[in-house]
Structure formats: C-alpha cells, structure tokens
Amino acid sequence: MIDFHCHLDLYPNPKEVIRECIERGLYVLSVTTTPSAWQQSSALVEGADRIRSALGLHPQLAHERKAELELFDALLPKARYVGEIGLDGSPELKRHWAAQVLVFEHILAACKSAGGRVMTIHSRRAVPAVLERLKAADGAGTPILHWYSGGHGDLQRALDLGCWFSIGPAMLVSKKGRALVAKMPLERILTETDGPFATVGNRTAYPWDVDIAVASIAEVKGINREKIKEALYENLRRLLTSTTSSTVAASP
Ligand code: MN
Numbered sequence: 001m002i003d004f005h006c007h008l009d010l011y012p013n014p015k016e017v018i019r020e021c022i023e024r025g026l027y028v029l030s031v032t033t034t035p036s037a038w039q040q041s042s043a044l045v046e047g048a049d050r051i052r053s054a055l056g057l058h059p060q061l062a063h064e065r066k067a068e069l070e071l072f073d074a075l076l077p078k079a080r081y082v083g084e085i086g087l088d089g090s091p092e093l094k095r096h097w098a099a100q101v102l103v104f105e106h107i108l109a110a111c112k113s114a115g116g117r118v119m120t121i122h123s124r125r126a127v128p129a130v131l132e133r134l135k136a137a138d139g140a141g142t143p144i145l146h147w148y149s150g151g152h153g154d155l156q157r158a159l160d161l162g163c164w165f166s167i168g169p170a171m172l173v174s175k176k177g178r179a180l181v182a183k184m185p186l187e188r189i190l191t192e193t194d195g196p197f198a199t200v201g202n203r204t205a206y207p208w209d210v211d212i213a214v215a216s217i218a219e220v221k222g223i224n225r226e227k228i229k230e231a232l233y234e235n236l237r238r239l240l241t242s243t244t245s246s247t248v249a250a251s252p
Helices: 014-023 034-045 057-079 091-113 127-136 152-160 177-184 205-223 225-242
Strands: 002-006 027-031 049-052 081-086 116-123 140-147 166-169 189-191
Touching: 002 140, 002 189, 002 205, 002 225, 014 034, 014 205, 027 081, 034 049, 034 057, 034 091, 049 081, 057 081, 057 091, 081 091, 081 140, 091 127, 127 140, 127 152, 152 177, 177 205, 189 205, 189 225, 205 225
Parallel strands: 002 027, 027 049, 081 116, 116 140, 140 166, 166 189
Antiparallel strands: none
C-alpha cells in the first residue's frame, strides 16, 4: 500500500516504524517540515527502496524558518519530492500570513525553475489562496493536496488545475470528507496517514493505517478493495513516470 504523506522522522521510534514499513512492503513518502531536517530524514530511509523523503518547509513554521529558504534552494536539485509546503489560514496563524505566502511562492518558483517536482501541499482554511498560487506558478510540478478540507467548488477548480489528492483515514470519518472523496476522480487519488499528527480512533496513526483509508474509499466509490488498491498502484506509477527525473541530480 501507499502512504504518500506522513512524517516518519517525527515518530518517537522512527527506526522501528521504518522497519515495519519495509516488512509490509509499503510505499511511503516521508515529508519534512524544515529544510534542515531533510538530510537527516533522507539518511534515515536510505536503502529502503520504497521510501522517499520530501524536502519541505511547513506553513506553520514559515515565519520562524524563512531564513532556511537558501538551504531549500541548495538542496532542491537533489530532491525529487517537495513537501510539506502550502498555506494555513487558521486564525492563530493569520499574523504570519505574509511570511507563509513569501515562503510558498518562493518554493513554487524554485520548483518551476528546477523543471517541476511532485509536491505535497497543506491547504487548511486556505484552499482558494493555495490554488491562486498554483495557477500563477504553472510548471512547478504536480500538486497533491493532502487532507483536502475545502469546498466543492474549489475541488473542481483544483481538478482543473491538475491537482491530485491524498486521502487519509481521518478525512474519511466525517460525512463532509466522504462527500468530497466521492467527487474526486479515482485516477487522481493517493492514500496517506499524516502520522504521527493524525489519529485513528484515539491512537496515533501509522503508515500501514492506509488500509483503513482504502476500505473507506472502496465503500464511498462502491468498488471492491482489490480494485481500489490496483488503481492506487497504477496512479503512483503514472505520477512517477509523468514527472521529469532528468532534472534531478539524485533521487533520494
Ligand atoms: Mn503533515
């Protein structure tokens, strides 16, 4: 199975979690929240064929870490995946909005001039603003909106802009989340957990909990689980073959 957005380096026991991911044959994209965390996070998953580390600067940390954009630019040639990036319009982060926009726009421009990247994007309470920037930065790569919680109109706009969606168990608990997933074309979907931040019931989510998302997607779409799994693997293959790897110096 596929967990296309989790934070392996933030589990209290990352090595054990990684070992279990390998044993289970999971494909995992481990996102980072700061450029300075990326090298260590990459080292952690070195040798794990199906696990990759994404270079990110989380919107919630943009105001504290914007000085790391220089490091981001220096590392980008070696990174095939970018995230977690994006914007967060939550009330407690409003006063840092300008810094968030500066960081997000900078990263999109950098991805564009690097020839495009697969990007995993945070858009909580900020979907229209995220889409506006993606539209302006056409060529930045393939955007995957993680844990989408916007409206139905914006969902259509996102699809028109070429966005994909990664869907986790937490998102499928609510009626609203399920209604959104019902409208997402199966060929634009991947699964995620957002562990260890997200929970399943009242425990921390682990990458293998994507099985729960697969079961819910199957239910929402009225298609059996095996067919959903096949479609997700096919999506991952298509996503990775459609992005330019010739511009990436290495693919850690
Ligand atoms: Mn996350």
